[in-house]
Every structure is written in C-alpha cells, then in structure tokens.
Amino acid sequence: MAESLSENPRIIELKNITKSFGNKVAVDDLSLYIKRGEFITLLGPSGCGKTTTLRMIAGFEMPTSGEILLNGSDISKLPPNLRPVNTVFQRYALFPHLDVYDNIAFGLKLKHLPKDDIEKKVKHALAIVDLEELAERDVATLSGGQQQRVAIARAIVMEPEILLLDEPLGALDLKMRKEMQLELKAMHKKLGITFLYVTHDQEEALTMSDTIVVMKDGRIEQIGTPTEIYNYPKTAYVADFIGESNIYNGIIKDHATIHFLNHDFEYHSKLKTNQKVDVVIRPEDIELRRTSDRTNREQNLIGTIISKVFKGIHFEYVILSGEHEIIVQNTKEYHVDDELTITIDEDLIHCMEKDYDNNIFLDAIINKNNELLIGSDTYEIDITQLLLDSKIDSDGYLVLNEHRFDLTNAEVVAEIIPSKITISDDLSLSNIHAKIIESIYKGDHYQIVARTEDEDDYVIIDPYPYNIGDIVSLAVKKEDIKLTLKGDLTKYEI
Amino acid sequence: MKFRRKYLAIPYVVFLFLFIIFPIFVIIFYAFTDSSNHFSLDQVINFFTDSSKIMVLVVSVFFAILNTAICLLIGYPIAYFLARKDYNKNTVLFFLFIMPMWINFVLRTSATRDLLFLIGLDGGHYPYLATTIGLVYNYLPFVILPLYSTMIKLDNSQMEAAADLGCNKMQVFFKSVIPQTMPGIVSAIIMTFMPTMTTYVISDTLSERNIVLLGSSIASAFDNNNWNSGSFLAMIMLIIVFISMIVTNRFTKKSEVSESIW
Numbered sequence: 001m002a003e004s005l006s007e008n009p010r011i012i013e014l015k016n017i018t019k020s021f022g023n024k025v026a027v028d029d030l031s032l033y034i035k036r037g038e039f040i041t042l043l044g045p046s047g048c049g050k051t052t053t054l055r056m057i058a059g060f061e062m063p064t065s066g067e068i069l070l071n072g073s074d075i076s077k078l079p080p081n082l083r084p085v086n087t088v089f090q091r092y093a094l095f096p097h098l099d100v101y102d103n104i105a106f107g108l109k110l111k112h113l114p115k116d117d118i119e120k121k122v123k124h125a126l127a128i129v130d131l132e133e134l135a136e137r138d139v140a141t142l143s144g145g146q147q148q149r150v151a152i153a154r155a156i157v158m159e160p161e162i163l164l165l166d167e168p169l170g171a172l173d174l175k176m177r178k179e180m181q182l183e184l185k186a187m188h189k190k191l192g193i194t195f196l197y198v199t200h201d202q203e204e205a206l207t208m209s210d211t212i213v214v215m216k217d218g219r220i221e222q223i224g225t226p227t228e229i230y231n232y233p234k235t236a237y238v239a240d241f242i243g244e245s246n247i248y249n250g251i252i253k254d255h256a257t258i259h260f261l262n263h264d265f266e267y268h269s270k271l272k273t274n275q276k277v278d279v280v281i282r283p284e285d286i287e288l289r290r291t292s293d294r295t296n297r298e299q300n301l302i303g304t305i306i307s308k309v310f311k312g313i314h315f316e317y318v319i320l321s322g323e324h325e326i327i328v329q330n331t332k333e334y335h336v337d338d339e340l341t342i343t344i345d346e347d348l349i350h351c352m353e354k355d356y357d358n359n360i361f362l363d364a365i366i367n368k369n370n371e372l373l374i375g376s377d378t379y380e381i382d383i384t385q386l387l388l389d390s391k392i393d394s395d396g397y398l399v400l401n402e403h404r405f406d407l408t409n410a411e412v413v414a415e416i417i418p419s420k421i422t423i424s425d426d427l428s429l430s431n432i433h434a435k436i437i438e439s440i441y442k443g444d445h446y447q448i449v450a451r452t453e454d455e456d457d458y459v460i461i462d463p464y465p466y467n468i469g470d471i472v473s474l475a476v477k478k479e480d481i482k483l484t485l486k487g488d489l490t491k492y493e494i
Numbered sequence: 495m496k497f498r499r500k501y502l503a504i505p506y507v508v509f510l511f512l513f514i515i516f517p518i519f520v521i522i523f524y525a526f527t528d529s530s531n532h533f534s535l536d537q538v539i540n541f542f543t544d545s546s547k548i549m550v551l552v553v554s555v556f557f558a559i560l561n562t563a564i565c566l567l568i569g570y571p572i573a574y575f576l577a578r579k580d581y582n583k584n585t586v587l588f589f590l591f592i593m594p595m596w597i598n599f600v601l602r603t604s605a606t607r608d609l610l611f612l613i614g615l616d617g618g619h620y621p622y623l624a625t626t627i628g629l630v631y632n633y634l635p636f637v638i639l640p641l642y643s644t645m646i647k648l649d650n651s652q653m654e655a656a657a658d659l660g661c662n663k664m665q666v667f668f669k670s671v672i673p674q675t676m677p678g679i680v681s682a683i684i685m686t687f688m689p690t691m692t693t694y695v696i697s698d699t700l701s702e703r704n705i706v707l708l709g710s711s712i713a714s715a716f717d718n719n720n721w722n723s724g725s726f727l728a729m730i731m732l733i734i735v736f737i738s739m740i741v742t743n744r745f746t747k748k749s750e751v752s753e754s755i756w
Binding site for chain 2: 058059060090095096158252
C-alpha cells in the first residue's frame with residue numbers, strides 16, 4: 001500500500017467535472033489534480049464554482065458528469081460518510097446540542113473506537129487547536145474564533161486524507177483572520193495532510209498556499225504557485241484579481257518594443273508584430289523620478305500626481321499621464337501636482353494576449369423583419385452592407401440590379417466593436433438587458449463584460465465604472481454592427 | 495409622577511393574579527376542604543380508594559401518550575416535507591394541513607362522528623378507535639405547526655457536517671435532524687399531551703360516552719355541584735402538567751426552548 005501511494009503523488013484527480021444546477025453551469029468541464037500533502041487553494045469571486053468544486057469532493061454534490069479519483073479510484077458516486085475526506089464549514093456547523101468535547105468526538109464515536117482512544121485523540125486535537133481548557137464548554141458560549149478552532153479540531157481528529165476548508169476564516173475579524181492564517185499554515189506542516197482551501201480573498205491565498213487555482217465562470221483561469229500567479233498572471237482577469245495592478249491595452253511594435261500608455265517601452269518578446277496585448281504593471285514595480293529641465297520630454301513618460309494616500313509602509317499615488325491613470329506604490333514622499341518621470345523596468349512589464357478584443361457572435365440570424373437576432377435579442381441592422389450598392393425594396397428584399405435576395409433566417413457572423421456599444425443604467429433605453437459580470441480598469445477606461453439572459457457575453461468599453469451584478473441596457477447603432485454572411489449570397493436569391 | 499417603562503406591565507400583573515394565580519389557590523382551597531369549607535382530606539381518600547377514578551386517570555394518561563405519539567409519528571414527516579423547499583414550493587400545502595384548526599372545534603368533532611359512523615366505525619362499537627382517530631385528527635395541526643416552525647430553520651450545513659463525519663442517512667436523521675428539531679418536538683408534546691387529558695368533547699362525542707377522560711369527570715363533578723371533588727381532580731391534572739413540563743424540559747436546553755414558538 002505504502003509503495004503504491006508513493007508511486008501515485010496525485011491524491012485526488014478531477015477529470016472533466018461538470019456540475020449544473022438547472023440551466024446554470026456552476027463548474028464547467030474542470031480538470032485538476034492535487035498532489036499529496038500540498039496546500040492548494042481554489043481562488044475566485046463568488047459564483048466562480050470554487051465552493052461547488054469543494055462540495056463535490058466532499059460528496060455533498062454529485063457531479064453532472066466527470067470523474068473524481070481518490071488515490072486512483074472513482075469516488076464521485078460515494079456518499080460523504082464513505083469518503084476519507086473531512087470538511088471545515090464556512091459557518092462552522094457545530095452541533096449546538098453537544099459540548100466542545102462531544103462535537104470533536106462525534107465522528108470517532110460513529111467509528112465505535114474504544115473510549116480511551118477517543119479521549120486520547122480528542123485531547124490531542126484540542127491541543128493542536130489550543131483549546132484544552134474549553135473541552136466542557138457549550139459551543140454556543142464560544143467566540144467565533146474558538147468555534148472555528150472546534151470546527152477544525154472536529155475535522156482533523158478524523159485524520160482525513162484531505163481536509164477541505166470552505167472559506168473557514170470569512171466570519172472572523174481581520175486580526176483574528178491573520179492569526180488563523182498562520183496557524184492553519186503551521187497546522188498543515190505539522191499534520192502533513194493535504195489541505196484544499198476555498199477563498200475569495202487573494203491575500204489569504206497568497207499567504208497560505210503551495211498552489212493556487214484561480215477560477216472564473218466554473219473554469220480554471222490559471223494554476224501556479226503564489227509567486228507565479230502574482231508575477232506572471234496569464235490573463236488580465238487574474239492580474240486584476242490578484243493584488244492591485246495597472247492594466248493597459250498595448251500593442252507589440254517589433255521584437256524589442258511595446259507600445260502602451262502612449263509611449264514606447266523596451267520589451268523583448270517572441271510575440272508577433274502588431275499583436276494586441278494586455279499589459280499588467282504592479283504598482284510597486286513603477287519607479288518615479290522628479291522631472292527636471294534636463295528631462296527629455298519626448299523620450300520619457302511623464303505624469304502628474306493627482307492623489308496621494310499614506311499606507312503605512314509606502315505611499316500610494318495615482319498619477320495622470322495623458323489620459324491614463326497609473327497607480328504607483330512608492331516609499332518616497334511626493335506631493336499632489338508634482339510632475340514626475342515614470343520608468344518601468346523591462347522585466348516588470350507583464351504582457352498577455354488579450355482575453356477579449358471584439359464581440360463576435362457566430363450564431364446570429366437575420367429575421368423576417370431584416371433585424372439581427374443574437375440569442376433572443378433583436379438589433380436593427382443595415383443589411384445592405386452584405387452587398388455593395390444594394391438597396392432594400394418595399395417588400396424588404398435586398399435588391400441589386402435585377403437580383404433580389406430574401407435574407408430571412410440567413411445565418412451570419414456579427415461583429416461589434418466594444419467601444420461602439422452604449423451602456424446605461426436606464427433600462428428603458430433599449431430592449432437588450434444584461435448583467436455586469438466583470439469590470440477591469442485599464443487606466444483611462446473600464447473594460448466591462450455584460451451577460452444577457454441567454455448567456456451571451458458582450459465586451460464593452462466605457463469611461464465609467466459599473467458595479468458587478470448591475471443590470472444595464474445595451475444599445476448599438478445599426479451602422480456599427482458588421483455582418484458577414486455564412487455561405488454564399490446566391491443561395492438566398494429569389 | 496414620572497412614567498416608567500415597567501408600569502406597562504401593570505395590566506399583565508393584574509391579569510396574572512386575577513385569572514391565573516388566584517384561581518389556582520381557589521382550586522387548592524376546594525381540593526382540601528369539605529362542603530362546609532372546613533379542612534378535610536376526604537377528596538384525597540376518595541380519589542385513591544375509588545378504583546373507577548384511578549381508572550379514569552390511567553385511561554386519560556394512556557390516551558394522552560397514545561395521541562401524542564401518533565401525532566408525532568404522523569406530523570413529523572409531514573412537517574419535514576412541508577418545510578423543505580424542494581418538496582413544497584409554496585405554503586399552500588402547509589395551510590391545508592393546519593386548516594382544521596380554523597374550523598369550529600365542536601362542529602369539527604360532530605362531523606368526525608358522522609363520518610366515522612358512515613364508514614362503520616361508530617363509537618358504540620369501536621369507542622377506543624373512534625376516540626383515537628378523533629384525537630389525532632384534532633391535534634395533528636398543533637403538532638405540525640411547532641415542528642414546521644423549527645424545521646424551516648433546519649441548518650443544512652449541520653446535517654452535511656454529520657454526514658461528513660461518518661453518519662449515514664439514518665444517523666444524520668437521529669443525530670442531527672432530531673436534536674435540531676427538539677424544541678419543536680417539546681412544543682408539540684406540550685400542545686397535545688395536556689390538552690388531550692383535559693378534553694371531553696372529543697371522547698364524549700366520539701365514544702358515545704363509553705370512554706371517560708379526566709376532563710369529562712371534572713366537568714361532570716362541577717355539573718353536579720361537587721366543587722371539592724372537581725377541584726381535587728383539577729389539582730391532580732395541574733400536578734401532571736408540572737411533572738410533564740419538568741420531564742420535557744430535561745430533553746432540551748433553555749436557550750433552545752426560547753427559540754420555539756413558546
């Protein structure tokens with residue numbers, strides 16, 4: 001047994017796991033493996049599927065499809081009581097009718113262990129969480145932090161192969177949380193069992209984890225060590241979620257130059273010339289220098305401080321350079337309205353291929369009123385763009401010279417440039433309503449992703465922020481929708 | 495005089511003395527006196543030497559226990575499914591179950607008698623069965639209501655925690671659901687056990703006076719102007735109330751009781 005264990009360093013493996021609740025897909029074809037003994041964190045905003053993933057490993061939810069392998073054997077159909085896995089719940093879920101000792105002994109008693117063994121194990125668990133004196137106490141009389149410790153003791157006393165922790169520190173105050181973070185990390189080292197931790201707190205994830213899995217919309221966005229995730233985010237989404245960052249639209253000019261913030265920077269890469277990229281700069285990676293008369297205004301990036309906040313170990317400045325805002329953390333003190341030269345070391349420029357560039361709808365249809373149908377939303381469009389110099393006759397057919405075309409039910413690809421979509425809180429402005437699911441600041445504008453009820457995502461560029469979860473109306477002028485017909489026009493001729 | 499908040503309690507205190515404390519003393523006074531208001535233990539001796547009176551007490555306790563047990567057995571699963579959102583999407587079903595409470599009690603009982611007569615379960619032939627059916631029918635809503643109100647607050651994560659720590663479905667029920675709903679169970683017992691002992695309309699109507707419960711014998715004692723005997727029986731009942739309260743309280747913690755509808 002021991003040999004086979006050492007051969008298989010993957011304690012748990014999720015294979016193409018999908019979980020849907022009705023129409024909503026919570027976890028979407030997710031594959032992941034966890035190494036024995038590691039501290040792995042699923043990180044993401046609420047609704048990203050991280051808790052559902054944990055609950056499937058615990059056995060509280062059954063995957064809609066896919067396999068969960070524990071030490072190589074499929075456990076996805078097993079009920080929770082038959083899995084060698086224990087959970088620390090978000091709201092502790094202690095049994096109020098039992099005292100601290102009985103709460104911790106609960107699982108051991110079910111195993112019918114001898115009384116002496118139970119007592120020894122419970123005492124040991126109490127010692128690990130530092131609660132020896134409180135064994136006789138009623139759980140209702142304990143503080144939040146103490147209840148949390150009981151919940152942890154109750155799970156680790158079972159000696160699980162994997163300890164699942166579902167946002168266990170969410171209900172604690174900041175100081176307590178910081179303390180528990182370090183304690184959990186120490187406990188992980190001491191116990192040597194695998195920890196799977198779920199949180200939306202990026203700092204918590206960075207502090208404790210060996211491996212971080214950043215999730216978004218039921219999928220994995222990036223897996224890596226905390227330093228990898230922080231220093232080399234793969235997408236603007238990850239960069240925005242992990243720590244504070246400046247994110248800009250950039251373009252690769254040549255193999256040694258990148259252009260962003262209206263300025264050329266030295267940057268050697270293998271990316272194609274003219275490739276559009278997202279550029280991420282951490283606020284602490286930007287150097288500041290006072291501008292002097294000798295500063296070459298052409299070659300340097302120059303900005304003016306518009307706000308300054310003291311943060312204890314550093315100052316946080318917002319610097320305006322042209323239209324762009326740059327957040328900078330620096331230990332040196334400058335003042336609002338100071339003009340500074342900004343330099344960014346080549347190594348600290350993080351470039352990633354754009355996650356969004358354009359709105360392209362591959363399954364759009366033209367209806368009988370010559371309107372565009374995307375999902376169930378209709379848009380007014382100009383179908384004459386499909387044929388040069390054509391017109392629409394009184395019957396609604398597309399006409400050129402003697403040819404007439406009936407485009408009803410024609411399948412088209414529709415393309416809308418993000419900046420051409422008008423977004424508004426006023427829902428009466430259009431019939432197309434969508435929910436904001438993402439909003440990333442890019443120096444001079446927000447890149448917003450809005451999702452309609454049909455689950456069509458729109459990328460919108462707007463100078464104003466919208467709150468995630470807000471319902472907004474979207475409007476597009478008909479000349480801004482670019483259409484490409486699938487197949488040849490001649491098949492629509494009548 | 496300055497207004498103080500505790501003056502608001504005056505009407506309640508007056509009510510308490512006039513209608514609760516004072517009558518209890520009146521009952522105790524009559525229980526231990528004779529018709530000329532002299533102290534006497536006649537009633538004590540009467541009660542404990544008369545086997546028919548002891549029998550009434552035994553039958554009453556029997557019916558109270560039986561009714562409470564049946565109501566809990568039927569009402570518990572009903573309340574559980576009514577409180578679960580996945581089985582019961584709206585509260586209509588819940589109101590259907592507690593609706594009998596809103597119909598006049600005497601009317602309801604007469605209707606039950608006629609119905610039972612129609613299907614051949616008349617009180618003349620089946621006094622025990624008819625009475626039991628009538629009692630369960632009448633008290634079921636009083637069991638469902640408090641159980642429902644605790645089950646609506648069932649903490650799902652506690653049940654998951656129990657399963658996580660090794661409970662199978664049966665053990666989850668006994669080790670997590672039952673303890674969580676204990677306040678509701680206690681309320682349900684209080685709301686059925688004692689009222690069953692005191693009821694006389696149901697047993698009189700449905701058993702066609704073949705079964706005499708404590709309530710009926712108190713009523714008939716008072717009807718015959720036998721105040722002393724009636725009061726002594728009432729006092730016995732009070733004692734049983736206190737005993738049953740103490741017993742049920744043992745099964746639950748004070749903090750939990752305050753959460754139930756009592």
